[in-house]
Amino acid sequence: xKIDVIPYxxxxxxDLIKNRHVIxxxxxxxxxxxxxxxxxxxxxxxxxRTVEEAHQKxxxxxxxxxxxxxxxxxxxxxxxxxGNSPQGYTRNKVQGKTLIFTTSNGTQAxxxxxxxxxxxxxxxxxxxALVRKFQALDNVVLVCSGTNNNFSxxxxxxxxxxxxxxxKKKAVALSDFSITLLKAFRKDNGDLHKLLKDCYHLxxxxxxxxxxxxxxxxxxxxxxxxPEMKDGRIVRVN
Amino acid sequence: xKIDVIPYxxxxxxDLIKNRHVIxxxxxxxxxxxxxxxxxxxxxxxxxRTVEEAHQKxxxxxxxxxxxxxxxxxxxxxxxxxGNSPQGYTRNKVQGKTLIFTTSNGTQAxxxxxxxxxxxxxxxxxxxALVRKFQALDNVVLVCSGTNNNFSxxxxxxxxxxxxxxxKKKAVALSDFSITLLKAFRKDNGDLHKLLKDCYHLxxxxxxxxxxxxxxxxxxxxxxxxPEMKDGRIVRVN
Numbered sequence: 001x002k003i004d005v006i007p008y009x010x011x012x013x014x015d016l017i018k019n020r021h022v023i024x025x026x027x028x029x030x031x032x033x034x035x036x037x038x039x040x041x042x043x044x045x046x047x048x049r050t051v052e053e054a055h056q057k058x059x060x061x062x063x064x065x066x067x068x069x070x071x072x073x074x075x076x077x078x079x080x081x082x083g084n085s086p087q088g089y090t091r092n093k094v095q096g097k098t099l100i101f102t103t104s105n106g107t108q109a110x111x112x113x114x115x116x117x118x119x120x121x122x123x124x125x126x127x128x129a130l131v132r133k134f135q136a137l138d139n140v141v142l143v144c145s146g147t148n149n150n151f152s153x154x155x156x157x158x159x160x161x162x163x164x165x166x167x168k169k170k171a172v173a174l175s176d177f178s179i180t181l182l183k184a185f186r187k188d189n190g191d192l193h194k195l196l197k198d199c200y201h202l203x204x205x206x207x208x209x210x211x212x213x214x215x216x217x218x219x220x221x222x223x224x225x226x227p228e229m230k231d232g233r234i235v236r237v238n
Numbered sequence: 239x240k241i242d243v244i245p246y247x248x249x250x251x252x253d254l255i256k257n258r259h260v261i262x263x264x265x266x267x268x269x270x271x272x273x274x275x276x277x278x279x280x281x282x283x284x285x286x287r288t289v290e291e292a293h294q295k296x297x298x299x300x301x302x303x304x305x306x307x308x309x310x311x312x313x314x315x316x317x318x319x320x321g322n323s324p325q326g327y328t329r330n331k332v333q334g335k336t337l338i339f340t341t342s343n344g345t346q347a348x349x350x351x352x353x354x355x356x357x358x359x360x361x362x363x364x365x366x367a368l369v370r371k372f373q374a375l376d377n378v379v380l381v382c383s384g385t386n387n388n389f390s391x392x393x394x395x396x397x398x399x400x401x402x403x404x405x406k407k408k409a410v411a412l413s414d415f416s417i418t419l420l421k422a423f424r425k426d427n428g429d430l431h432k433l434l435k436d437c438y439h440l441x442x443x444x445x446x447x448x449x450x451x452x453x454x455x456x457x458x459x460x461x462x463x464x465p466e467m468k469d470g471r472i473v474r475v476n
Contacts, residue, residue, distance in 0.1 A: 007415070011248075011249055147414075151413070151415040151418070156414075175389070175438070180391055180394055180422045181422070184422040184425065187421040187424055187425040
């Protein structure tokens with residue numbers, strides 16, 4: 001299996017993703033939120049770029065039970081129902097609901113993947129499920145969402161863990177970037193707290209009071225679901 | 239000192255390099271060629287994008303002793319004086335000459351750096367000289383040229399060596415990408431042959447008969463010069 005990694009959302013180019021199986025990663029926190037919310041019974045996520053689009057979409061979807069969800073500068077958006085803390089997406093709040101979702105980084109990447117064959121959502125939380133899924137799939141591109149249009153180590157180390165795990169299951173052909181991430185990951189023996197000690201975005205979240213979110217998102221394999229994007233909606237397919 | 243790294247030429251954005259000190263790296267082989275040729279007395283390199291531009295520039299520079307230099311698909315260009323093998327740039331051939339230079343990757347990066355405060359050329363060959371230069375300079379961006387618009391490990395590990403060395407001399411603030419490259423570099427204790435064993439571009443050069451070039455370019459600190467780009471020309475300033 002060929003594996004490539006795109007370092008951050010602005011580096012997505014149609015030729016890199018065309019007809020390939022894409023895994024979008026935004027560990028802190030959009031991917032993690034999607035996994036948990038869908039595991040807790042949310043019907044779907046609809047990623048949108050702007051707050052205005054979110055409100056517009058809510059009007060279009062009259063009849064569905066919708067929640068407005070997302071963040072700007074790490075904080076919940078004024079007038080929205082939920083922010084970007086995975087622990088806020090309890091069954092009580094999200095079951096059966098359609099979540100209109102806009103974040104600074106993760107949803108930007110999702111809107112640039114029209115040429116992909118399939119689009120999945122990856123995080124530490126659902127890593128084993130993702131690896132199992134790709135035992136039967138080929139030709140994968142891991143898209144690290146990044147932070148503020150730049151590379152973010154949390155996403156990259158999640159991509160590296162995927163590579164490390166899938167290599168135990170099948171033969172892979174690694175790009176230069178995949179090799180580099182894997183070497184970095186193995187330098188600290190995959191110890192996420194050590195690897196991400198100086199990660200900019202992780203430390204920003206901690207400073208902004210989201211230390212619990214960070215700890216939550218760095219847990220491995222607490223969910224078995226693999227969210228997939230279909231017709232503009234991210235849904236649970238397993 | 240703040241250190242950042244741009245992973246490959248298409249990722250250069252004006253906001254990332256504006257008023258910063260840029261080091262352009264194209265280990266295999268453009269940077270290495272520039273270091274060696276200037277050490278051997280070449281007057282200047284003029285980087286151009288296309289073969290046609292190279293011919294045009296040669297006409298404009300009538301009166302100067304010029305050589306047409308560069309490669310496409312790793313090979314010397316038809317009708318050119320020199321290819322992209324550093325060992326071809328002997329004193330005998332290049333002393334006093336202006337070298338009009340076009341390569342697939344390195345010269346593409348050079349033409350996208352107009353906003354930078356200063357532009358230097360980095361390689362393994364002149365690493366110590368580069369580190370010495372930056373003891374007195376601040377705010378550095380390392381630009382990895384990459385290969386065919388993608389990330390290339392040879393350039394990235396050269397950037398990592400710079401970071402590893404400059405950290406011994408002064409306090410630095412590392413971006414997430416800098417940290418990641420440094421961890422990868424240290425995984426194999428900076429052993430370039432081990433690090434670059436599966437590097438795509440390195441192996442392509444070997445397959446195309448340029449094994450000696452590869453070995454040459456992976457030597458550390460055989461030259462004391464730091465090429466600098468001034469008014470569209472790369473010259474020796476020390």
